[in-house]
Amino acid sequence: MLSKRTKYGLKALAYIARQEDKSPVQIGTIAANENISHKFLESILLILRKSGFLGAKKGKGGGYYLLKEASDIKMTDVIRALEGPIAMLPCVSLNYYEKCDDCPDEDACSVHKLMIQVRDNTLQVLRNNTLSDLV
Amino acid sequence: MLSKRTKYGLKALAYIARQEDKSPVQIGTIAANENISHKFLESILLILRKSGFLGAKKGKGGGYYLLKEASDIKMTDVIRALEGPIAMLPCVSLNYYEKCDDCPDEDACSVHKLMIQVRDNTLQVLRNNTLSDLV
DNA sequence: CTTAAATCCTAGTAATCCTATAGGGTAATA
DNA sequence: TATTACCCTATAGGATTACTAGGATTTAAG
Numbered sequence: 001m002l003s004k005r006t007k008y009g010l011k012a013l014a015y016i017a018r019q020e021d022k023s024p025v026q027i028g029t030i031a032a033n034e035n036i037s038h039k040f041l042e043s044i045l046l047i048l049r050k051s052g053f054l055g056a057k058k059g060k061g062g063g064y065y066l067l068k069e070a071s072d073i074k075m076t077d078v079i080r081a082l083e084g085p086i087a088m089l090p091c092v093s094l095n096y097y098e099k100c101d102d103c104p105d106e107d108a109c110s111v112h113k114l115m116i117q118v119r120d121n122t123l124q125v126l127r128n129n130t131l132s133d134l135v
Numbered sequence: 136m137l138s139k140r141t142k143y144g145l146k147a148l149a150y151i152a153r154q155e156d157k158s159p160v161q162i163g164t165i166a167a168n169e170n171i172s173h174k175f176l177e178s179i180l181l182i183l184r185k186s187g188f189l190g191a192k193k194g195k196g197g198g199y200y201l202l203k204e205a206s207d208i209k210m211t212d213v214i215r216a217l218e219g220p221i222a223m224l225p226c227v228s229l230n231y232y233e234k235c236d237d238c239p240d241e242d243a244c245s246v247h248k249l250m251i252q253v254r255d256n257t258l259q260v261l262r263n264n265t266l267s268d269l270v
Numbered sequence: 271c272t273t274a275a276a277t278c279c280t281a282g283t284a285a286t287c288c289t290a291t292a293g294g295g296t297a298a299t300a
Numbered sequence: 301t302a303t304t305a306c307c308c309t310a311t312a313g314g315a316t317t318a319c320t321a322g323g324a325t326t327t328a329a330g
Contacts, residue, residue: 002250011237014246034237060328104170114145181307192299193296
């Protein structure tokens with residue numbers, strides 16, 4: 001299950017991407033329009049800025065804006081930044097790999113093989129979708 | 136991420152399905168061979184029995200056995216029984232649907248559409264895999 | 271220069287979930 | 301009848317989630 005953090009983050013990015021002009025969008029505006037808690041959203045946008053998706057401008061008239069074209073922001077990257085691994089098991093994760101304690105031989109593990117299939121299918125979908133597909 | 140409960144459950148089912156004869160397999164045997172805590176595995180097998188995948192025989196020589204052919208046990212059903220929803224958001228779940236608090240119009244929600252794609256791809260993989268594919 | 275507006279940053283917290291563990295009850299078999 | 305193995309409830313510690321509080325910092329406008 002996707003956390004609310006990720007879900008809200010995606011919605012916020014989509015909201016910002018929908019703006020015609022490229023002037024910064026304020027937290028409060030997004031929070032009100034997308035029904036997200038202001039403070040919680042604040043912490044999410046902070047992550048997205050630190051991950052390089054958003055830029056921020058402080059002070060009056062400030063807010064957040066996209067650093068890249070929406071069509072260059074892949075869903076895989078956003079979800080990894082907010083949610084962490086996409087795979088259903090650490091032992092099939094490309095970016096957050098971890099060995100299973102209980103598995104002596106990964107290649108012989110039946111569950112491992114199944115979850116690789118799931119991962120590859122999920123990645124295909126998420127790689128083919130960019131932020132511009134959400135708008 | 137898949138919980139250990141689900142992962143262990145799948146491994147246990149695969150272990151039972153691998154038996155040549157159809158005599159019951161004991162918890163302790165599975166626990167030792169798959170490196171799973173005995174008591175934890177016990178609670179998992181209980182769920183699988185109540186869900187109709189396994190039968191149990193008490194007393195000496197007892198244990199668990201498959202109630203159906205391995206090729207008739209779909210991964211979707213096992214995972215739903217142990218893990219719950221397969222979808223990444225409650226609002227795109229077929230079996231555990233729940234409306235989002237923040238979304239006024241589901242059909243207009245960008246995240247919703249994306250997650251339906253992910254769900255359909257995942258379901259396709261899990262429906263096409265049965266327990267016999269794990270063995 | 272001052273002030274209002276906005277982000278930045280660190281903590282903390284209540285609730286829930288996960289991963290077991292403990293201990294006894296119950297039923298079936300040799 | 302003793303043994304074996306399932307059945308069931310309770311619970312505990314740790315991690316994660318979803319926020320919340322409050323102040324520091326930066327900027328633009330008056």
